[in-house]
Amino acid sequence: MMDSPFIIPEPGPDHPANWYRRCLEYPEHVHLKDGEPHMAFLLRTDPLFESDRRILGAVHLPRVQGKLNRVFLWMVERMFGAMPDFLVVLDGEYWTAADDRHREILIFHELSHCVHATDGDGEPRYDDETGRPIWKLTGxxxxxxxxxxxxxxxxxxxxxxxxxxxxxxxxxxxxx
Structure with a gap:
């Protein structure tokens, strides 16, 4: 059997959610504090490189299209207990070796991609059924x-x- 390419971080002092909560106190991320998105975190077990640059983190809207959509949703919900609004994938080796400051910088950076979607008039969008914010990623x-x-x-x-x-x-x- 193949080793897992990802690890769900164990609860405790090194869990990325601790830095997430810290970053919510900064004014740049007040929209996340107010909107309360469900965040999930994974650690990659192997480094990822794109164009010779090591990718320390990435944030995703966990969605897929096509015939496997229901399977994907079922798997993600089983992994995290609910469907996250955002999935943050971090380089596990980097995360383990990083000090508190560099962990905070990485989480702050990834959270900077997470924004409340707006309509054509610039007004925040909300889900008609749940009333929760509609989230999107920004570059x-x-x-x-x-x-x-x-x-x-x-x-x-x-x-x-x-x-x-x-x-x-x-x-x-x-x-x-």
Whole structure:
């Protein structure tokens, strides 16, 4: 039998939900605190690389389409006790070795992808049957290559805002 590619973290002081709850206290994630999405966490047992970059974490809306949809929903509900709104998958090796600060940064980053969906007028959307928020994922604030910025500078509004924010506080990997 094949070793499991994922582990459901055991309850305890190292469970990612502890950092999730900590991050809910930050104003950037008040929508998650107010909306109370069901979050589930998995640890990958093997590192994942995309374009030579190690992927430390990813957040997903746990949904599939097609004939296996009901099977998928049944399996996920059995694994987590209920269907999560978001599924956060973390690099288990990184998570185990990381200190509290780096764990918080990783969870904060992944939560930054989790947003309350809005309608065409920018109003928050809610499920008609349950009244619960409808959730969606959002991309990164800045998606650009270092080499492009090195060559052309902050060439658009998104990059200018990012560089301006970096000018306020530059974290060089030191402690708080």
């Amino acid at each position: 990164h604030s800045v998606e650009e290559f270092t080499s492009v910025v090195r060559r052309y500078g902050a060439w658009n509004d998104e990059l200018r805002e990012f560089v301006g924010a970096a000018g306020v506080r530059v974290d060089r990997g030191q402690g708080r």
